[in-house]
Structure formats: C-alpha cells, structure tokens
Amino acid sequence: MSSFLLGITIFIALLTAAAMYRVAVGKTIFDRVIASGLVGTNGFILLTLIGFIFGRINMFVDIALAYALLNFVVVIVLGKYFDRGRERQP
Amino acid sequence: MTLVQIILAVILMLGGAFFLTVSALGLLRLPDFYARTHAVGKSETLGTILTLFGLAVYNGWGLSTFKILFIIFFVLIASPTATHAIARAALRTGLEPWTRKKQTGEDTKDKKS
Numbered sequence: 357m358s359s360f361l362l363g364i365t366i367f368i369a370l371l372t373a374a375a376m377y378r379v380a381v382g383k384t385i386f387d388r389v390i391a392s393g394l395v396g397t398n399g400f401i402l403l404t405l406i407g408f409i410f411g412r413i414n415m416f417v418d419i420a421l422a423y424a425l426l427n428f429v430v431v432i433v434l435g436k437y438f439d440r441g442r443e444r445q446p
Numbered sequence: 447m448t449l450v451q452i453i454l455a456v457i458l459m460l461g462g463a464f465f466l467t468v469s470a471l472g473l474l475r476l477p478d479f480y481a482r483t484h485a486v487g488k489s490e491t492l493g494t495i496l497t498l499f500g501l502a503v504y505n506g507w508g509l510s511t512f513k514i515l516f517i518i519f520f521v522l523i524a525s526p527t528a529t530h531a532i533a534r535a536a537l538r539t540g541l542e543p544w545t546r547k548k549q550t551g552e553d554t555k556d557k558k559s
Binding site for chain 1: 452456459463466467469470473474479482483486490497498501504505509510513514516517520521524525527528529531532533534535536538539540541
C-alpha cells in the first residue's frame with residue numbers, strides 16, 4: 357500500500373507539472389489564474405498523500421487545510437482584481 | 447485496517463487520479479478559455495473529492511479523518527465558486543467565446559464587427 361501511495365503521488369506531481377505549462381504560456385491572464393488554481397488544488401492533495409507516506413498525517417492535514425483556504429481566497433481576489441467590466445462601460 | 451478498506455481506498459484513489467488526468471488534459475488541449483474552465487471546474491472538484499475520500503477510508507476513524515472530510519466539504523463549495531467567479535470576470539472583461547466559424551475564417555459575411 358505504501359508503494360501504491362508513492363506511485364499516485366508521483367503521478368499527481370507529473371500532472372501538476374503539466375498544468376504549470378498552462379501557467380507559463382497561457383494566452384490570457386484568466387488561463388493563468390485557472391491553471392494556478394489547479395496547481396494549488398493538486399498541491400494540497402499532494403500534501404495529504406505525503407503525510408500518509410511519512411506517517412505524520414496529524415501534522416500534514418492541518419497544512420493541507422490551510423492551503424485549501426488560501427487557494428480559494430487567492431482565486432477569488434485575482435478574479436475581482438482582473439475584472440475590467442466597469443471600464444468597458446461608456 | 448481490513449482488506450475491504452484497502453480495496454475500497456485503492457478503487458477511490460484510482461478514480462480520483464483518472465479525473466485529475468482528465469482535468470489536466472482538458473487544461474492543456476482545449477482551444478478556448480471557457481472550454482478550459484468547463485474542463486477544470488468539474489473534473490478538478492470530482493477528482494479532489496474522490497482522492498481525499500479514498501485517503502479518509504484508508505485512514506479509518508480518527509481526528510484526521512474528520513479534518514479530511516472537512517477539506518472535502520470545503521472543496522465541494524469553494525472550487526465551483528472560484529471557477530464561476532473567474533469565468534464571470536472574463537465575460538465582463540469582454541473575452542469572446544471560441545466558435546468554429548471564427549476559427550477557420552469562412553462565412554465572414556454575417557459577422558457584425
């Protein structure tokens with residue numbers, strides 16, 4: 357079971373690296389924001405899996421919870437910041 | 447932990463890894479911002495929920511399981527809300543949706559602008 361957890365961890369890390377490509381070359385700024393949200397979500401899944409691999413889930417689940425809250429706040433604030441709907445109105 | 451618990455956890459985590467793969471492929475391959483939002487906003491939520499629920503089943507009863515279930519409940523509310531906020535900001539900014547006619551350049555006589 358430990359090797360299965362390690363394999364899932366490496367697989368999700370490769371998916372996160374693939375999402376970093378969209379952060380780097382995204383056409384608009386909203387593509388980058390969506391891709392960085394995906395990277396953050398994969399980040400706290402990876403933190404929970406690493407906690408099970410190390411056997412310290414009591415510590416790592418709190419860090420994953422803080423990452424989930426911060427990821428939501430960052431995406432909402434960037435969405436409000438790049439919203440230019442008021443400037444389009446004449 | 448029993449054998450049934452381990453088998454259920456493996457099945458749930460493989461399903462979660464499948465949906466996270468769908469999300470990453472949709473983010474890389476789809477042609478438009480709104481199509482990428484469609485791919486990410488649902489597959490990401492379901493993949494996260496399945497993977498974390500598999501880990502909660504693998505952990506058994508305990509305080510960490512309740513914290514993982516709280517993360518699942520928070521993701522179930524927050525992730526579609528964040529995706530909806532970004533898509534609404536893009537639409538208000540004036541990003542045009544992708545269509546096949548505009549992409550190939552044919553049939554340009556009925557375009558207003």
